Amino acid sequence: MVPLSWYLALSAVLFTIGVVGVLIQRNVIALFMCIELMLNAVNLSLIAFSRLHNNVTGQLFVFIVMAVAAAEAAVGLAIIISLFRSRETLNVDEADLLKL
Amino acid sequence: MEIAHILFLGLAALAVVAAFNVILQRNPIYSAIGLIIVLCSLAALFLTLNAQFISAMQIIVYAGAIMVLFVFVIMLLNVRAEETKTDKQKYLKWLAAPLFLALLAEVMAVVRYVNLTPQPLPSANNVSDPRTVLGTVENVAYGMFTDYVIPFEAASVLILMAIVGSMLLARREKQEDVERIEKALAGQQEEEKIEEEVAV
């Protein structure tokens, strides 16, 4: 069987890549995608532990996390669209003042 | 070195390469495609972890709905490759590689001491009650609707809030709303003028 630590290591690598992506990306949509990458890394961890303990609770948690991620993506992209409409740019550095 | 190990290594390599693609590409469409590849390889990894329902849900919800939303927004806003050179926080780019290595070393140090191996599960072929097999639809549904029905209902309320909220936020400013606001402001100013005259 594949040892659990391999799955945890992959989850850690993906999470770290997501964190670094959030820090270096300047496009706000790509930033949001790195956040989704982090959520998926955590999902992988949860499923791996659910398999270890032969308990379905981990998978239910992942289901709820997916629902939350869907809701967050919808609202986040709506905010990005209205941000784009007022500022005409998607660079995250340009959105640093409350006033236009 | 069993076939399961080789399968895991192949899928993991694909996921990591695609994840690097997400963060390093300039054109957001390529980042989106990279993220879709990560999601699909994670779905395959979920299958190796006896999570069939969650694997199908990952493709349907994440790769089939959320990422389509991302791709639509990128296309509708006509986002091109990044051309801006005004990087107000340049130091973050230089911090990225050392930070990556530091975080990775820290987590690997913890993971190294995890010596757990999942026990092989009994075969799921021709089992009488699918509710007892980990990861089947019946199993997940049984857990969801008996022990965890409150988070389930809360998630559905959350999604309702997201639907209403995103429709409201992404709506164009309608002409009648603008006129209504201007009329209200004009009415307010007239009231203030009348009050001033009365006070005087």
Add this chain to the structure above:
Amino acid sequence: MSSLFNSIDLPYIIGALVKIAVFWIFIMLVVAYTIYAERRVLALIQNRLGPNRVGWQGLLQPFADLLKFIFKEDIIPLAVNKWLYILAPIIVLIPAMMVLIVYPFGPGDVPIPLGAQISSFINWLGSLLGLDLGINLTTMNLYVTNMNVGLLYVFALTGLGIYGIVIGGWASNSKYSLLGGLRSSAQMISYELALSLSVVAVLIQAGTLDLTKIVEQQSGRLGIFNWNVFQWPMFLPCIIAFLIYLISAIAETNRVPFDLPEAETELVAGFHTEYSSLKFALFFMAEYVNMMTVSVLATTLFLGGWNGPGVGRFPWLGVFWFLAKVFFFLFLYIWLRGTLPRFRYDQLMNFGWKVLLPAALFNIVLASVIGVLFL
């Protein structure tokens, strides 16, 4: 290396690969001849003959078309995004074809004709190579796999096929393609909702997502009245679900009357305007494979799959009944193409969101009420 070899269940994998190869060749032939049948049937509806020169009654026409597509010049316009342009038809076709592993062509555990002779022949071949195979083929399943989440797998892959259309339209870097691609994919997403929700009425009765078990539950002594559409007590929600499913399926596969995004008179050719020769053939093929998938789902969920008179005694007859029902649906698609005008795009989206989706939700409530009362 020996642990690697021991960890692979070789007989199962070889059996599955052989079945996949046979099914795939069969489905390619069905797709090719559906295109031919469409041209002939449309022609007869429009009071003319279709292609009837190549071979007897034109039956070799699909091969002539394939040769034409291969030998046509492959034009890649200069302004396209090259990688995505080449990737798009592949993204459409591969998920469409991956669905075939859950098609229930027939019952499980059917006796293989001449099983003993084939086993002894393979064992003899193995002994020539010095291997001691010891194969004993007696029964086989007439499907590749019976996944526990079979229906969700189908929906997942049809959802993935949308990306090819969006990316193809965007990568072509032309107004008509982009508009066609966005419209087509928005239409597919909208009707995918009504499609998935309409199926819930059947699932309340079946209690499982496994396509093979859904078909097995529709076998019984009452014959046609055991099919899900006609079965007491759920016939009313299932008939409404069947109608909603049919309409959503036609919209999902971008066929008349919902084919505005790819009609020639509207948007040149929609998202595949800039595609030529083999890539266009791949898009075309993907559309017909999707049609086949949707027809297979319709027969499995609503019309009883491989059930029919005589299947109890001759299990292989189930394949014939299954194919007969699937071909009936394909004929229905072609018939509708020859008969109906097409919807305007805003009418189409209004219909999907404001009529079909509430109807599907109401149907779920109705099915739940009837299910609690009578099941």
